[in-house]
Amino acid sequence: MNLTNTKIVLKRRPNPEVLEDLFDKITDTVRELNEEEFLVEVSYVSIDPAMRGWISTVGNYSEPVAFNEPMRSFGVGKIISTKNIKFEVGDFVVGWLGWQKYSIVKPKNIQMKIPENDVPLSANLGVLGLNGITAHAGLLDICKPNKGDTVVVTTAAGSVGSAVGQIAKIFDCKTIGITSSNEKKFFCLNEFKYDHVINYNEIKDISSELKKIAPQGIDCFFDNVGGEQFDAIMENININARVVVCGTIGMPSHPIPNGPRINRTLLVKRARIQGLLILDYFNKYSEIYNELLDWYKKGKLNNKEDISHGIETAPKSLVKLLNGSNLGKQLVKV
Amino acid sequence: MNLTNTKIVLKRRPNPEVLEDLFDKITDTVRELNEEEFLVEVSYVSIDPAMRGWISTVGNYSEPVAFNEPMRSFGVGKIISTKNIKFEVGDFVVGWLGWQKYSIVKPKNIQMKIPENDVPLSANLGVLGLNGITAHAGLLDICKPNKGDTVVVTTAAGSVGSAVGQIAKIFDCKTIGITSSNEKKFFCLNEFKYDHVINYNEIKDISSELKKIAPQGIDCFFDNVGGEQFDAIMENININARVVVCGTIGMPSHPIPNGPRINRTLLVKRARIQGLLILDYFNKYSEIYNELLDWYKKGKLNNKEDISHGIETAPKSLVKLLNGSNLGKQLVKV
Known part of the structure; x- marks a missing residue:
């Protein structure tokens, strides 16, 4: 495959405000897969308040996001190529896909294969995510x-x-x-x-x-x-x-x-x-997901979304979220 | 019995310091026992940092100590008269006896009958208290x-x-x-x-x-x-x-x-x-006591005491404790 990827990468750290221009859009060609890896076509990425901490250098629970790498983000997408026998083409997954159109990932980056169901894919980043x-x-x-x-x-x-x-x-x-x-x-x-x-x-x-x-x-x-x-x-x-x-x-x-x-x-x-x-709860991800899914299907959990379109809108959506002007789960449809 | 009691009672509240002259010594005659009550001859009373809170009126976990009543305090002593078939003359008890020589109490004021053992009585107010x-x-x-x-x-x-x-x-x-x-x-x-x-x-x-x-x-x-x-x-x-x-x-x-x-x-x-x-742990008092007692007898728990003599020394001992100038569990031998 000769696929062109679009990535939103971090260029500067907040000082202290989170602004759109901390990020940059870059394109490159998707490289060949190594053993165990698989390629995900990203459908939606999640925008989260915790991102404020991830892009800062202040003592935190995870490594700061590196410059010129795709912004760390949860996402959902479909496997379109694989060198891992446990993950097949056509599988939908949720995990650390980053702000990009295509994501090469290993199993450790994936929280869960999304079970076949009639739930909207994006809900797996919201009330089921x-x-x-x-x-x-x-x-x-x-x-x-x-x-x-x-x-x-x-x-x-x-x-x-x-x-x-x-x-x-x-x-x-x-x-x-x-x-x-x-x-x-x-x-x-x-x-x-x-x-x-x-x-x-x-x-x-x-x-x-x-x-x-x-x-x-x-x-x-x-x-x-x-x-x-x-x-x-x-x-x-x-x-x-x-x-x-x-x-x-x-x-x-x-x-x-x-x-x-x-x-x-x-x-x-x-x-x-x-x-x-x-x-700390990722070892219970599937178990909790199934309970949430059950409530969702019974109409006990409402999932509201605020979706922007195009991966290049991700920085703007993050600023909007941190300003509190979103209404519902802030997502980007890639 | 016609016994004269000596009580150390609260006269004023701290403003904000805890001073000796917040307290007063009074004497009276021990009244007759009512049904279920028993009379304890107090051997030792405990002096505790929490007393700072008990004598204040600021929102707290227990009622403020009332004026002209014996200062609230844990103590150990021996039953010398009883109208309660569960508590016999000669039993040693630990509980809310107050700063006084004789204490008329009901079962609810007592945490525990002290089991017969060769442990110094005062230790029941320290590392075993x-x-x-x-x-x-x-x-x-x-x-x-x-x-x-x-x-x-x-x-x-x-x-x-x-x-x-x-x-x-x-x-x-x-x-x-x-x-x-x-x-x-x-x-x-x-x-x-x-x-x-x-x-x-x-x-x-x-x-x-x-x-x-x-x-x-x-x-x-x-x-x-x-x-x-x-x-x-x-x-x-x-x-x-x-x-x-x-x-x-x-x-x-x-x-x-x-x-x-x-x-x-x-x-x-x-x-x-x-x-x-x-x-909140009083329902486990005896259970915890027995474990502590076991460690104490094995020499794993050292109990150090700082004892003053005479119930009238209690206020001075409290001030000393709050100043941090005691060395070991602050007690008063009555």
Whole structure:
């Protein structure tokens, strides 16, 4: 095959803002496959808040994305050539495909062959993808909600947050979402069936508002934000509350900002806070996927998407996501 | 019986310092027992850092100590009169006896009848008492150390800290203690067998010192202090670290002070922080006691005491403890 690849590569690191021009588009010819490798024609790539960390050099959980390499990204696609007997031409896969049209990968880069089903391919990057897996792991493995618990979710309309809210409803919890606009609030109430939603740009005193709508206190808190929203919610946690730190999009990564010390709250409430990194759950990927798929097919999980077209739109989509102006899972159709 | 009781009662609340003259000594006559009650002649009472919180009105895990009532305190003593068929004259008990010579109690105030053994009675308030139970619960139930883990303990010479350090050694961990003087450091190394001890009044940069003595990072952190010591240690935690917040003696309770936000650290390290309140483990008191007793009898747990004489010395002993000038478990022999 003599295929021309288009890649979106990193040229500069954020300082500190993530801007479109940190990236560049390059084209080259797809090389020959080595043993064990296979070639994937990429259908969709995922745009995620964690990318802010991946392209930075500040101490993190993974190596910084290298310059002139395709931006690290989850994607779905179809195998069109293979030198690996376990991966056949025609198989659909989900995994680390990068921001590019064609991706040469090894099995370690792939999370899962997508089982044959009538689910839209793109859903495997949303509520059935990393975001759904993250929500499932954080809520069910770390928060372990009981029936009737009150669950608060930040970035409630986001692709992780909305999955958390919906899974919490499946487990008969009372769900409260925090989001940034009335448009997203409407979306949260109608598409993701939150019991209550607070637009933090409308209601400044989240802590007092929570005391009104959840006087019984908060048992589980799934946080993607940090900062002042975190503080306000922590003021309302119950004894034995479980808090997941899944993201910190609302606070700078570096230098570390100051905020109220939480030691006394943790002690008095015998509460637990734990960081979640979805990489730690990759050995359970298929198992969690199947549970999510079952809920999805039963209509218990709604998957909303915000799709841009053409791999060259990926940087713009990332900036849009980090500005919070997307509505639904941000994807790029390649 | 016509017995005269001596009680140390609370007269004022701290504002914010804990001073001797917050308390007053009163005497009265021991009243008749009601059904189910029994009378304990108190032998020793315990002096604990948590008392700072108990006598304050700031939001806490238990009701503030009432004025003109004996100061809330653990103690050991002997039953000298009873109207409860389950508690006989001559039984020794440990429980909430208060700062007084004689205590009329009900079963709910008692944690345990002390089994007949050749252990000094006072040890039931130290490494075999609340402090040992706290150390055991926090380290083994929350931190769950693995063999070879590095465990850091603040207030390392204190009655809880020293028990944590010793239990961690039983589980083949590397133990690092943080303490406030070279006298305590010597005590930690020789009596409690810490592998390393940092005197924070001598070595100001705890974080750098930890990088030298524990370049492999910290897996378990049992904290009784909060504040800047907490920050320095958190800079050195490993992936999947487990942190127990057992006390906050190094930071004001109110208003809540600011410090570096830990969300990013928790996320990147997939670490867990949990508050510990020993009241939650009272249903396991006897079970944990028996395990501690076994280690004690085998010489694996050293119990050091700092005993003052006469119930009227209790307030002075509390101030001494909060100043950190005791050496060993602070007790009052009544």
